[in-house]
Amino acid sequence: MIRVKNVGLQYADGPEVLSNISFTLAAGSFHFLTGRCGAGKSSLLRMLYLGHRPSRGYMEMFGKDISQLDASELPEIRRRVGVVFQDFRLVSHLTVFENVALPLAIEGRAAQDYTRDVEELLNWVGLGDKLNHYPELLSGGEQQQVAIARAVIASPQLLLADEPTGSVDAEIGERLLGLLMELNRQGATLLIATHDMGLLERHRHHAGELQLEDGGRLRQLPPIRAKAS
Amino acid sequence: MIIPHSKILPRNMLGSRLLPLVIAVNVYLASLAILGGLALIGATGQWATEIEQLVTVQVPPESGVSGDAVVKSVLGVLRDHPGVAQARALELSEMEALLAPWLGQSAAIKELPLPQLIDVELRPDGDLDSLRKRLDAEFPGVEIDDHRQWREQMQSIATSARLICWSLVAMISLAAIAVIIFATRASLENQNELVALMHLIGAHNSFVAGEFQKHFLGIGVIGVLIGLVPVVLTIGAILYLTGDDPAPWMGRMALGPVDYILAALPPLTAALITMLTARLTVLRALAVLD
Numbered sequence: 001m002i003r004v005k006n007v008g009l010q011y012a013d014g015p016e017v018l019s020n021i022s023f024t025l026a027a028g029s030f031h032f033l034t035g036r037c038g039a040g041k042s043s044l045l046r047m048l049y050l051g052h053r054p055s056r057g058y059m060e061m062f063g064k065d066i067s068q069l070d071a072s073e074l075p076e077i078r079r080r081v082g083v084v085f086q087d088f089r090l091v092s093h094l095t096v097f098e099n100v101a102l103p104l105a106i107e108g109r110a111a112q113d114y115t116r117d118v119e120e121l122l123n124w125v126g127l128g129d130k131l132n133h134y135p136e137l138l139s140g141g142e143q144q145q146v147a148i149a150r151a152v153i154a155s156p157q158l159l160l161a162d163e164p165t166g167s168v169d170a171e172i173g174e175r176l177l178g179l180l181m182e183l184n185r186q187g188a189t190l191l192i193a194t195h196d197m198g199l200l201e202r203h204r205h206h207a208g209e210l211q212l213e214d215g216g217r218l219r220q221l222p223p224i225r226a227k228a229s
Numbered sequence: 230m231i232i233p234h235s236k237i238l239p240r241n242m243l244g245s246r247l248l249p250l251v252i253a254v255n256v257y258l259a260s261l262a263i264l265g266g267l268a269l270i271g272a273t274g275q276w277a278t279e280i281e282q283l284v285t286v287q288v289p290p291e292s293g294v295s296g297d298a299v300v301k302s303v304l305g306v307l308r309d310h311p312g313v314a315q316a317r318a319l320e321l322s323e324m325e326a327l328l329a330p331w332l333g334q335s336a337a338i339k340e341l342p343l344p345q346l347i348d349v350e351l352r353p354d355g356d357l358d359s360l361r362k363r364l365d366a367e368f369p370g371v372e373i374d375d376h377r378q379w380r381e382q383m384q385s386i387a388t389s390a391r392l393i394c395w396s397l398v399a400m401i402s403l404a405a406i407a408v409i410i411f412a413t414r415a416s417l418e419n420q421n422e423l424v425a426l427m428h429l430i431g432a433h434n435s436f437v438a439g440e441f442q443k444h445f446l447g448i449g450v451i452g453v454l455i456g457l458v459p460v461v462l463t464i465g466a467i468l469y470l471t472g473d474d475p476a477p478w479m480g481r482m483a484l485g486p487v488d489y490i491l492a493a494l495p496p497l498t499a500a501l502i503t504m505l506t507a508r509l510t511v512l513r514a515l516a517v518l519d
Contacts, residue, residue, distance in 0.1 A: 051429055072433065079431035089426050093239040105237065106432045 001027040001189055002048070002158065007057030009040075009047055009216075016055070017043045019216040025191065027157070030184050032200050033193040035212030041193040042086065044212065045160050048191070049083045050074050062157065079107060082156030082188075084164045084180075088147040090135040096122065096146050097131040103154040114153075121149050125179060141168040148176055152183050159183055161192045165199060173199070234447040235440040237427070243419045244412035245448060252452025252499055255405040259398050259495035260460045264467065266394020267488040270387050277383040284349045284357065285374040286316075286364070290342035300345045303368055307347065310363065312355030319346040398495070405499070406506050413441060413510040424515075434515040442508040449503030453496045460496060464489060 002025035009018040017040045025031060035041050046052050047059070050066070059066045061077055069077070082103075090099050097118055104114040122128050125145045135143055144164065151159060161180060165173030177192075177199070184190040191210070194200060200209070209221040234240060286307065288300050300318055307316035319327075324346060325338050332338055351357065357375060364371050417424065427437055467484065484492075 049429055075428070075431045075433045078429060083429065089422070091237075091423060091426070094237070098236070102237070102427075103430045106427060106430050106436060108436075 001025060001062060003058070003060040004054075005058040007047070007054040007059055009043055009052065010055045011052070017216055018047070018218070020057070021216070021218040023210055023218060023220040025158070025189050027189055028184070028187050029208060030181070030190045030203075030206060031192070031208040031210055032203070033191055033210045033212065034195075034200065036214070037195075039212040039214065040216050041212055042162060044210075044218075045083070045162055045191070045193055048158070049081050049160055050078050079103070079154065080157045082151035082154065082159045084144075084147050084151045084159075084161035086162035086166065086193075088135075088143050090143055090146055090150075092135055095132045095134060096127055096138070099135065099146055100149045100153050102150060107154065118153060121153055125149050141172045144168055144172075144176060148179055152179070152188075155183075155186075156188060158189045159191070161190075163194055163196075164192060165194070165196060177203075232447045232450050233443050235443040237440050238416075238420060238423070238444050240444075242416045242444065244415060245444075248408070248412050248448050249452035249455055251408050252405060252449060252503060253456035255401050256453055256456030256495045256499045257459045257463075259401045259499075260456075260492045261463065262394055262397035262401065263492045263494065264463065264484065264488070266390050266397070267484055267491060268467075269390040270394075271484060271488070273383045273387040273390065277380050277387070280376045280379050280383070282314075282351045282353065282355070283376065284351065285376075286347040286349055287372045287374065288345040288347065288368070289370050289372075290344060299368065300347070303364070303371060304347060306363060306367060307349055307360075310360050312351055312357065312360055314350045314352045314355070316347055316349045319348060401495075402502065406502065409445065409503050409506040410510050413445065413507045414514065416441065416444075417511055417514055434512055437515060438508045438511040441511045442504050445507035446500060446504040449500030452503070453499050456499070457496050460492070464492065 002023075004024070005022045006020050007018065007022070008016045008020060010016045021044070033041050033044060043052070047054060048061075053059075053066060062080055064073075064077065066077070091102070094102070100122060101111070101114055101118045104118070105111070119128065119131065122131060125148065127142060127145055127149070130138065130142070135146065138146065148161070148164060151161070159180060164176055164180065168176065173196075180190055180192065181203075192207075200207075204224050206223050208223050211219045211221060213219065286303060288303055304316055304318060307313050321339070324343055325334075327346075328338060328343075357373070361373050364373065424437055427440075471484070
């Protein structure tokens with residue numbers, strides 16, 4: 001579903017922040033993206049949500065060669081990708097409901113068609129009583145939940161999350177992760193960038209790892225299957 | 230009336246409060262320019278039409294010893310002609326009054342060999358050429374002044390008024406468009422994070438432009454509604470002044486239904502121009518970013 005081969009990424013005329021990276025994300029797979037601060041995790045995610053196209057190399061998403069796509073074709077690819085940004089990027093003048101419904105409004109769907117879906121999702125994440133609240137009135141964890149709800153509302157095929165449990169306590173973190181994993185079980189490919197080694201260890205048996213190393217290189221590790229006792 | 234607005238962009242974006250006032254002022258100025266221009270064009274047109282139906286026949290003093298007889302004969306020919314509505318020889322006192330601005334009230338005027346002037350009013354379809362030919366044939370030396378010079382001047386004034394009127398409207402429109410482009414670019418810059426987010430979530434440029442279009446259409450509608458107030462008051466004042474018993478000069482300035490429709494063009498089109506300008510500005514800016 002996602003094939004990346006010998007890809008390099010640089011911003012303007014700067015040095016390459018990702019260099020000759022190659023990996024494959026099979027449909028429905030679950031991976032963690034790890035690496036030191038500044039190793040390029042956010043840049044790799046940005047490349048995958050098409051915030052920045054590769055400077056060189058081959059990147060295929062959903063069967064399409066990204067370098068060959070016209071700018072007008074990118075929105076269709078982006079709609080198949082849900083993103084939980086590290087800084088949430090909630091729209092401050094829109095309510096919780098409107099923030100979550102944004103991807104559906106952008107798809108051109110009529111409000112009456114998605115109102116129930118949005119309300120159900122927000123009820124499920126525990127924000128059913130805050131539909132009309134504005135983001136600034138929510139706690140960090142609640143904002144994170146809204147960001148996740150917005151990322152998943154349009155049932156994306158690829159779900160990218162940048163430190164999705166970084167600003168919440170362990171209990172809420174597990175709950176949010178459970179939400180992402182539920183979508184993974186329903187068929188979405190899941191890639192989570194994290195520093196949380198505990199989180200990684202707890203799920204390492206069923207999640208692969210993309211390990212970014214110094215110099216912008218990347219190693220792809222499969223899930224570590226538990227040995228039979 | 231429901232003012233259109235974007236459901237994604239903030240209502241209080243940069244310039245959202247002042248831009249309606251700018252549009253209102255431009256709407257009023259453009260309507261005023263059209264009303265003024267049309268009134269001037271109408272007045273000159275009416276003057277030209279009046280002059281077109283009036284000619285002056287000059288019977289020179291050397292036409293013969295019995296000048297009065299010649300004048301009577303000329304009047305007879307004029308009154309018989311099918312194109313003439315009426316003809317009247319000017320009294321000596323009237324001719325003195327015409328010359329007074331140049332010669333004063335001197336008694337010597339009576340001694341001057343003045344031509345006898347005959348005012349002729351033609352019928353609307355009166356044939357001046359056949360009248361001229363007949364007078365030339367029967368009374369050599371008798372001249373017809375058809376006021377061509379005055380008519381040409383009127384025509385020239387009307388053409389200039391039309392040109393000035395539409396130039397003013399064009400300049401006012403361009404000024405408004407420039408302000409709208411500036412406001413749209415400023416709003417786009419101000420909302421660049423939201424625009425980037427919309428793109429990352431899968432918005433096409435046309436969707437983003439559509440949101441700005443809705444926002445600025447709302448601003449345009451508010452501007453038009455504000456601008457309509459002085460436009461309506463001005464039209465009301467003109468209707469009152471040119472009503473039942475207007476002053477002669479004001480009567481000439483009276484406007485017709487078509488004129489009022491033309492004067493309504495700026496309010497009718499301002500919101501549309503605002504919307505389209507915003508859409509094109511956003512599409513152009515986003516195309517550069519792509």
